Amino acid sequence: MEQRNNKLGWLFTSPYLIYSVVFFFVPLIWTFFLSITDWNMIKPKFNFVGISNFADALQSPNVHAAFWNTYRFMLIFVPLVTVLAIGVAVLVHGLSRFKGLFLIGFFLPYLSSGVVSALIVKGLLSYTSPINTALRGMGIDIDWLGTPFTALFIVGLILAWKFTGYYALIITSGLESIDKEVYEAAAIDGVKDGQRFWRITLPLLYPSLYTTLILAFGVTFGIFTEVYQLTGGGPGNATNTWQMEIFKQAFSNLQSGYASAVALLASVATFISIFIIRKLLEVWGKRNGWV
Amino acid sequence: MKKRNSALLMVTLSAVMLSACSTGQNTANDNSNAAAGGVTTIEFWAAPNPTQQAYWQEMAKAYEATNDKVKINVSAIKESPTSEASIQSAIAAKSAPTISENINRGFAAQLADSEALVPLDTISGFSDIVSARDMTKTLEPWKFADGHQYVLPIYSNPMLFGWRLDTLKELGYDAPPKTYSEVLEVTSKLKAKYGDKKYLWAKPDLADPTAWKRWFDFYMLYDAASGGNKFIEGSSFTGDEKAGTEVLSFVDDIRKEKGILSRQVTDPFETGTGIFTDIGPWTFSMWDQKYPNLKYNETYALSMPPVPDDVDPAQSKTFADTKGLVIYASATKAQQQAAVDFIKWVYSDAANDAKWFKDTNLPPARDDLSTNEAFKPILDASPQLKPYAENVPNAVPPMDNAKYNDLQTIIGVEAFNKVVKGEIAPADGWAAMKAALEKALK
Numbered sequence: 001m002e003q004r005n006n007k008l009g010w011l012f013t014s015p016y017l018i019y020s021v022v023f024f025f026v027p028l029i030w031t032f033f034l035s036i037t038d039w040n041m042i043k044p045k046f047n048f049v050g051i052s053n054f055a056d057a058l059q060s061p062n063v064h065a066a067f068w069n070t071y072r073f074m075l076i077f078v079p080l081v082t083v084l085a086i087g088v089a090v091l092v093h094g095l096s097r098f099k100g101l102f103l104i105g106f107f108l109p110y111l112s113s114g115v116v117s118a119l120i121v122k123g124l125l126s127y128t129s130p131i132n133t134a135l136r137g138m139g140i141d142i143d144w145l146g147t148p149f150t151a152l153f154i155v156g157l158i159l160a161w162k163f164t165g166y167y168a169l170i171i172t173s174g175l176e177s178i179d180k181e182v183y184e185a186a187a188i189d190g191v192k193d194g195q196r197f198w199r200i201t202l203p204l205l206y207p208s209l210y211t212t213l214i215l216a217f218g219v220t221f222g223i224f225t226e227v228y229q230l231t232g233g234g235p236g237n238a239t240n241t242w243q244m245e246i247f248k249q250a251f252s253n254l255q256s257g258y259a260s261a262v263a264l265l266a267s268v269a270t271f272i273s274i275f276i277i278r279k280l281l282e283v284w285g286k287r288n289g290w291v
Numbered sequence: 292m293k294k295r296n297s298a299l300l301m302v303t304l305s306a307v308m309l310s311a312c313s314t315g316q317n318t319a320n321d322n323s324n325a326a327a328g329g330v331t332t333i334e335f336w337a338a339p340n341p342t343q344q345a346y347w348q349e350m351a352k353a354y355e356a357t358n359d360k361v362k363i364n365v366s367a368i369k370e371s372p373t374s375e376a377s378i379q380s381a382i383a384a385k386s387a388p389t390i391s392e393n394i395n396r397g398f399a400a401q402l403a404d405s406e407a408l409v410p411l412d413t414i415s416g417f418s419d420i421v422s423a424r425d426m427t428k429t430l431e432p433w434k435f436a437d438g439h440q441y442v443l444p445i446y447s448n449p450m451l452f453g454w455r456l457d458t459l460k461e462l463g464y465d466a467p468p469k470t471y472s473e474v475l476e477v478t479s480k481l482k483a484k485y486g487d488k489k490y491l492w493a494k495p496d497l498a499d500p501t502a503w504k505r506w507f508d509f510y511m512l513y514d515a516a517s518g519g520n521k522f523i524e525g526s527s528f529t530g531d532e533k534a535g536t537e538v539l540s541f542v543d544d545i546r547k548e549k550g551i552l553s554r555q556v557t558d559p560f561e562t563g564t565g566i567f568t569d570i571g572p573w574t575f576s577m578w579d580q581k582y583p584n585l586k587y588n589e590t591y592a593l594s595m596p597p598v599p600d601d602v603d604p605a606q607s608k609t610f611a612d613t614k615g616l617v618i619y620a621s622a623t624k625a626q627q628q629a630a631v632d633f634i635k636w637v638y639s640d641a642a643n644d645a646k647w648f649k650d651t652n653l654p655p656a657r658d659d660l661s662t663n664e665a666f667k668p669i670l671d672a673s674p675q676l677k678p679y680a681e682n683v684p685n686a687v688p689p690m691d692n693a694k695y696n697d698l699q700t701i702i703g704v705e706a707f708n709k710v711v712k713g714e715i716a717p718a719d720g721w722a723a724m725k726a727a728l729e730k731a732l733k
Contacts, residue, residue: 042382236704270389
């Protein structure tokens with residue numbers, strides 16, 4: 001019986017195991033191997049270069065920029081998308097009809113291509129676009145994609161627009177799961193309307209918020225399409241990201257070994273950052289008695 | 292049982308990993324399926340655009356009709372994520388073609404550096420192609436630092452500058468200015484008349500450090516100012532400091548006159564926001580469709596790059612936007628020879644180059660483009676192509692250094708982009724760029 005269960009267990013887990021081996025373990029080990037060589041995938045021979053790719057990457061201004069820009073994007077994107085998603089969720093939750101329709105409407109940007117949205121924004125922010133012409137008429141002349149802060153902000157804004165609907169769905173489901181009786185009981189206990197959100201909704205929404213925050217922080221480590229289309233990582237290195245740097249080194253400079261080292265550094269930075277963020281969120285939740 | 296399953300899993304994992312760790316290389320002789328039944332099959336990868344693919348398909352079909360011992364499969368290079376990366380992946384996966392076009396000199400240097408290419412001059416019949424096609428002079432600057440020719444240029448666009456002639460006429464000029472001081476004079480008159488409505492050079496790429504963008508601003512001006520100095524030769528920095536500083540000072544002077552707009556603008560030259568820009572012959576078919584109001588020698592004129600005041604404008608050189616054919620080392624000897632024979636057949640008849648020119652607007656890389664009768668009808672029908680044809684021998688191809696992406700990024704990051712934005716003095720920019728280039732070349 002035990003042996004039969006064991007076989008069945010292997011059978012059911014085999015798709016995941018095979019998937020993990022093919023799409024995770026093999027590429028991971030392959031990346032490790034590449035990162036200690038100077039191979040560009042074309043040369044008939046490769047040289048083992050030890051940790052020199054890592055040492056070069058750690059000294060590269062492009063990699064430094066990618067590292068810090070991730071946190072700059074976090075500072076812009078995470079608060080923006082969280083506030084917007086909560087706002088959308090609260091508004092939609094309060095509707096008596098067509099909740100689903102509105103949620104789908106907000107979710108649509110998530111399904112749209114990052115290339116298309118980036119190109120539309122590029123057109124809107126063109127120097128000769130009606131928006132900029134009107135702004136210049138009012139004496140406001142901003143080089144949106146040519147100034148470090150505005151370029152960062154624009155990319156953060158596009159991402160927030162894209163992900164708001166998705167996170168709003170998660171938060172809405174959290175709101176839906178809060179029992180109305182809790183609010184009724186709180187009202188009897190004298191909780192005022194203005195305190196309801198902070199005292200009841202937010203604590204009970206914590207599990208959904210935790211999920212969306214972790215997802216949102218994770219997004220900032222994978223930014224590529226919008227930056228590639230809008231700024232190419234510029235001006236200077238102001239919007240360079242991990243993915244952008246890996247792409248440039250692997251596919252423009254054809255330095256597969258170096259790009260693999262950058263990819264591994266990015267993985268380590270992502271893992272450590274998300275780990276710390278998770279811990280901080282858990283401490284925050286526990287301190288407030290939400291978990 | 293558990294142990295057996297674990298062992299099986301480990302063996303499978305190891306096998307998959309070991310197969311992935313293979314360098315994926317094979318020798319020319321391993322590729323044995325090339326010649327079957329006495330017929331040699333070659334794979335030809337054409338540039339990823341329908342016109343060029345159709346041209347090579349037609350050539351292949353015509354050649355097969357004259358030679359039943361060769362079969363040529365023409366397909367387009369995939370562009371995901373880039374055509375260079377597709378070629379790199381194909382070589383790694385042992386599925387490289389026999390021959391491909393659309394290869395620039397810098398990428399060819401990367402491939403040659405990795406022993407992925409055959410030196411064309413070592414294959415019998417190559418010198419016949421060069422003499423029959425009348426391209427000795429055009430081919431000369433393509434020689435690599437090791438003395439070999441790895442690329443046969445197909446076309447060579449001497450990049451020219453376009454001027455909005457309609458605006459120039461409004462400012463009192465009948466022809467484009469040719470020297471730096473003349474250009475600056477036009478800029479100050481333009482700004483006096485139009486203020487922020489028009490700029491001399493409106494182009495977002497001027498502030499963008501992407502490597503290839505320097506071909507169409509810095510290199511065009513630098514080639515003209517330096518008389519075609521190679522800038523980087525092999526792994527040595529050979530830049531002409533006087534010429535380079537003059538180029539950067541010229542750009543800085545235009546900026547000071549508020550003649551540069553490096554902000555995001557759609558089609559600034561076509562809409563008249565800018566009156567000066569680099570133009571390749573591929574532009575004209577787009578203009579025919581989208582901007583039919585632009586007429587050669589009416590609304591726009593073409594010129595070689597402006598030169599410093601102490602340089603003769605008639606001696607102006609420019610950047611050659613040029614790409615060519617390479618033959619891959621992974622092909623068998625028979626395939627390599629068949630590929631050269633095919634190319635020899637194509638270029639033995641100037642009519643084939645004329646067809647290319649007519650179909651693509653891209654000037655064939657020949658010394659006799661402006662004198663050979665075969666091209667006269669095309670140039671007569673499209674006079675805007677004449678200055679391109681005339682300047683093929685005055686065009687300098689890109690560097691042959693495998694690190695060209697890094698090196699050209701340095702030009703932008705350390706000097707050109709900063710000068711455009713007024714962040715560095717021209718001489719300081721040149722010094723910083725030179726130091727960074729020399730460090731990168733070590």
